[in-house]
Amino acid sequence: MLNRYPLWKTLMVVFALLIGGLYALPNIYGEDPAVQVTGARGASVDMSALDLVTDILSDANLSQKAVAFENGSVLVRFNDTESQIRARDLLSEQLEDEDFIVALNLAPATPRWLQSIGAQPMKLGLDLRGGVHFLMEVDMDAAMEKLLSQQEEAFRVELREARLRYRSITKTSDAVEVRLRNAEDAAEARAVLAPLHQDMTFEIDEARQTLVGEFTEARLLEVRNYAVNQNITILRNRVNELGVAEPLVQRQGANRIVVELPGVQDTARAKEILGATATLEFREVDSVVDLAAAASGRVPADSEVKFDRNGQPVVLKKRIILGGSHITDASSSADEYGRPQVNISLDSEGGSKMTAFSRNNVGKLMATVFAEYKDSGERTEDGRVILDKHEEVINQATIQTALGRNFRITGIDSQAEAMNLALLLRAGALIAPISIVEERTIGPSMGQQNIDKGMAAMLWGMAAVMLFTLVYYRRFGLFANMALLMNLILVIGLMSMIPGATMTLPGIAGIVLTVGMAVDANVLIFERIREELREGRSPQQAIHHGYANALSTIADANITTLITAIILFAVGTGAIKGFAVTLSLGIVTSMFTAIIGTRAIVNLVYGGKRIDKLSI
Structure with a gap:
């Protein structure tokens, strides 16, 4: 028996090692600190932006490693993080009035020939590489204004249903005021509204003939907590849309949220998506109003003037037909003329509202209003960011038939803007506007010393295991060490290839455990070969029976561990999932290298020959 091994299995090992090594290679090149400049709302920048950025950095004598125009944005690489931070601050100040987003980044230094085949370094978690840190502040004043606006509309509807006439309903900073004809009507209005709004207190101002409704402290606290917690949920949805693995989104204090993103490659887009407060409002166009009169401010009490992106005035009814909170899904596509559009799906309540309105207003114009809050650059006395609300009519369409839960909006400038808008609507409209009050790159959360010790433990552990196998199993120990290196290359290559793996x-620690398990598999095989030799079999027979008889034992041990790792991944979070991923990959690769890899090496040395003795 010459113990021949199929050529295709040897070629399979070589092919797997080449592919694994190729995709593991980018990890040796590292990353460059960088600053990224992109257009707001998904818009692409042109070469003039590249020249502008270059001129700003040159005037400040700030040296850079490279400046390039990549994927519709300007990416400036630096040699150190100090230059990166200075450049970010300088560009943010100089481009403050421009429609740009300036963000910190870490750009892979991977050669272009590797990038062309999709090879990228594996994503590292916050505890190994750090990432981007955003501190966000929830605008509670805007949340209260939104709540009061809802109550103002509710009062109006409820008093009409009760056939109780009123002069006006207005909201103040912390209350809703209903002006009536006399004190008797005010008392009657309180009798109507108080049972319907038990979370409010109602007082009658007889001198002004006004009913004042204010929220209780318990209700205000509930609103504030709801605004922060719901925004956290929506931010998590947006982070998931970005495809960031193992992010940190948590509350800090009464009205702030911390977001930490490990391994983000496009921080400008992350900054825009996380900080955006975009939503849509659907309103009826007031077509009977003279636009010239509207431009001078003469509009009916129930209408107001908005502007489209070309600066043209559009008169809209104040009543909002539908808000972004009813949108359950949104996707971007192109219409029959190749123009970008966003496809909208509504929940059942929103679908009912849209159907009822559109059925009763066929032939009339309905406008789509894009609303978002932006940092005004000003601060309150206590240091809070003041946000300005920007509204823009992006679409006017004639209602030709009753609309249902699914429809589309057009009038969007670019496909990138349509994709960004769809992402924001799909992830959910923020309950209250948020602003980014602090942005920075963060170092490893567990400390560089711990990381160095962890890496050293892994390397020393591997060295000790390799030395033991080399001394104890001699030439076969060398084969096992080669398989261990193959295993490490395959794990790193797979971690780099799998999207979302961090x-x-x-x-x-999972890799260290994998190393031990890989050696365990080799020990089982080699000891079985020794046992076969002691029973008097020839070296070739011993090799053949050693691998064949040890296979079932190795499979049983590794499959049970793999099941445990899968359960850990299914029910675990954060670091537990990271451990489960590397352990699962390591189990699969260690079985491959121990059973097939070492067998291929052994047969390259001993297979097809007549030998009298094995070095084992």
Whole structure:
């Protein structure tokens, strides 16, 4: 028996090693600190932006490693983080009045020939590489204004249903005031509204013939907590849309949210998507109003003037037909003429409202209003960011038939803007506007010393295992060490190839455990070969029976561990998932290298020959 091994299995091992090594290669090149400049709302920048950025940095004598125009944005690479931070601050100040987003980034230094085949370094978690840190503040004043606007509309509807006449309903900073004809009507209005709004207190101002409704402290606290918690949920949805692995989104204090994103490659887009407060409002166009009169401010009490992106005035009814909170899904596509559009799906309540309105207003114009809050650059006395609300009519369409839960909006400038708008609507409209009050890159959360010790433990552990196998199993120990290196290359290559996979410090522990399990498989095989030799079999027979008889034991041990790792991944979070991913990959690769890889190496040395002795 010459113990021949099929050529295709050897070629399979070589092919797997080449592919794994190729995709593991980008990890040795590292990353450059960078600053990224992109257009707001998904718009692409042109070469003039590149020249502008270059001139600003040159005038400040700020040296850079490279400046390039990549994927519709300007990317400036630096040699150190100090230059990166200075450049970010300088560009943010100089481009403050421009329609740009300036963000910190870490750009892979991977050669273009590797990038062309999709090879990228594996994503590292916050505990290994750090990432981007955003501190966001929820605008509670805007949340209260939104709540009061809802109550103002509710009062109007409820008093009409009760056939109670009133002069006006207005909201103040903390209350809703109903002006009536006399004190008797005010008392009657309180009798109507108080049972319907038990979370409010109502007082009658007889001198002004006004009913004043204010929220209780318990209700105000509930609103504030709801605004922060719901915004956290929506931010998590947006982070998931960005495809960031193992992010941190948590509350800090009464009205602030911390977002930490490990391994983000496009921080400008992350900054825009997280900080955006975009939503849509659907309103009826007041077509009977003279636009010239509207431009001078003469509009009916129930209408107001908005502007489209060309600066043209549009008179809209104040009543909002439908808000972004009823949108359940949104996707971008192109219409029959190739123009960008966003396809909207509504929940059942929103679908009912849209159907009822459109059925009764066929032939009339309906406008789509894009609303978002932006940092005004000003601060309150206590340091809070003051946000300005920007509204823009992006679409006017004639209602030709009753609309249902699904429809589309057009009038969008670019496909990138349509994709961004769809993402924001799909993730959900923020309950209250938020502003980014602090942005920085963060170092490893567990400390560089711990990381160095973890890496050193892995390397020293591997060295000790390799030395033991080399001394104890001699030439076969060398084969096992070669398989261990193959295993490490394959794990790193797979971690780099799998989207969303993130290497964390517990992940390194998973690799260390994998190394031990890979050696365990080789020990079972080699001891079985020794046993076959002691029973008097020839070296070739011993090799053949050793691998064949040890296979079931190795499979049983590894499959049970793999099941445990899958359960950990299914029910675990954060670091536990990182450990489970590397452990699962390591189990699969260690079985491959121990059973097929070492067998291929052994047969390259001993297969097809007549030998008298094995070095084992």
